[in-house]
Amino acid sequence: MMDNVGGSSSNIAENSGIIREQDRLLPIANVGKIMKQILPPNAKISKESKETMQECVSEFISFVTSEASEKCRKERRKTVNGDDICWALGSLGFDDYAEPLRRYLQRYREQELDRANNPPKRG
Amino acid sequence: MTTSTRDISDNEADEQQQSEPQMQHLSANGISHAGIGTQNVQYATPPQLGTGHAVVPPTYPYPDPYYRSIFAPYDAQTYPPQPYGGNPMVHLQLMGIQQAGVPLPTDTVEEPVFVNAKQYHGILRRRQSRAKAESEKKAARNRKPYLHESRHLHALRRARGCGGRFLNSKKDENQQDEVASTDESQSNINLNSDKNELAPSDRTS
Numbered sequence: 001m002m003d004n005v006g007g008s009s010s011n012i013a014e015n016s017g018i019i020r021e022q023d024r025l026l027p028i029a030n031v032g033k034i035m036k037q038i039l040p041p042n043a044k045i046s047k048e049s050k051e052t053m054q055e056c057v058s059e060f061i062s063f064v065t066s067e068a069s070e071k072c073r074k075e076r077r078k079t080v081n082g083d084d085i086c087w088a089l090g091s092l093g094f095d096d097y098a099e100p101l102r103r104y105l106q107r108y109r110e111q112e113l114d115r116a117n118n119p120p121k122r123g
Numbered sequence: 124m125t126t127s128t129r130d131i132s133d134n135e136a137d138e139q140q141q142s143e144p145q146m147q148h149l150s151a152n153g154i155s156h157a158g159i160g161t162q163n164v165q166y167a168t169p170p171q172l173g174t175g176h177a178v179v180p181p182t183y184p185y186p187d188p189y190y191r192s193i194f195a196p197y198d199a200q201t202y203p204p205q206p207y208g209g210n211p212m213v214h215l216q217l218m219g220i221q222q223a224g225v226p227l228p229t230d231t232v233e234e235p236v237f238v239n240a241k242q243y244h245g246i247l248r249r250r251q252s253r254a255k256a257e258s259e260k261k262a263a264r265n266r267k268p269y270l271h272e273s274r275h276l277h278a279l280r281r282a283r284g285c286g287g288r289f290l291n292s293k294k295d296e297n298q299q300d301e302v303a304s305t306d307e308s309q310s311n312i313n314l315n316s317d318k319n320e321l322a323p324s325d326r327t328s
Contacts, residue, residue: 059249066252067245093241 025054064088082108 032050036043067088068080082105089098224237227246238246269275282290 062252063242063245063249066248070248091241092245093239 025058028054031057064092064094067092 028050031054032045035045035050035053039045064085065080065088068084071084071087071091072078072080082101086098086102086105089095089101225240225243226235227238227243228235284290
């Protein structure tokens with residue numbers, strides 16, 4: 001009974017085109033965990049801080065993605081890939097973040113190659 | 124000072140226990156499941172210096188003018204396209220002279236806000252995107268206290284101890300190992316994650 005009500009509510013929300021909070025922002029628990037990693041173990045983070053950081057990080061993601069998407073639009077490409085994100089960070093002046101992200105992207109692609117060459121035995 | 128800090132921590136812990144499991148569920152399963160709350164629950168974050176009964180302002184105060192310029196389109200109406208047509212020409216000339224910052228046009232802030240020249244066009248583009256989303260009313264501004272009605276009712280029915288914390292037999296027995304222990308008997312993964320996050324904090328009672 002309750003599940004059906006929730007399902008119909010979800011359909012209504014999607015039909016009206018409203019962007020819900022959980023679609024627009026990162027999950028607040030994950031944001032809190034990331035904030036806690038840099039703090040001492042006994043530190044406390046207020047709910048207001050997490051909500052403010054939710055807004056900031058979501059806006060930053062849209063900011064960088066918008067810059068990368070503009071580059072793809074000019075080059076008539078439809079897919080935004082990792083290189084475009086690294087380029088966008090450099091283009092916006094976040095050079096200190098672009099370089100570590102390029103190294104992360106390189107290691108990520110190496111892991112993908114290893115996974116493709118060595119499929120798990122279960123599969 | 125200590126008493127007010129405990130009060131704030133207690134209120135925040137109570138709110139976190141009710142709302143965070145739903146967000147965890149969203150991130151874990153990846154399925155968006157919106158629920159209608161039959162009860163109109165008043166949901167507000169207490170201010171830092173106030174008590175639990177203080178009135179919370181409806182919007183976040185951002186004293187820094189940089190933040191005010193970024194979030195200004197949420198309060199203002201849709202920007203007319205005309206002011207953007209002339210301003211970039213003027214500021215492009217300034218970029219050749221001054222590298223420290225470029226004055227950003229703002230309708231709500233009196234003083235000009237200087238931003239990184241590389242980010243100037245990006246900020247203008249994001250402003251238009253936010254204004255467009257705001258005009259179409261696609262962004263829901265009000266935050267719901269919970270996502271799922273059944274989980275909210277379950278949290279209401281759970282037994283609570285002094286200070287409003289949930290009662291947990293394992294935590295009461297092993298308070299010394301509270302930081303390292305993991306409640307495996309808890310069937311709900313989200314609630315377990317919530318308890319793990321709350322473990323480092325000190326109990327108020």
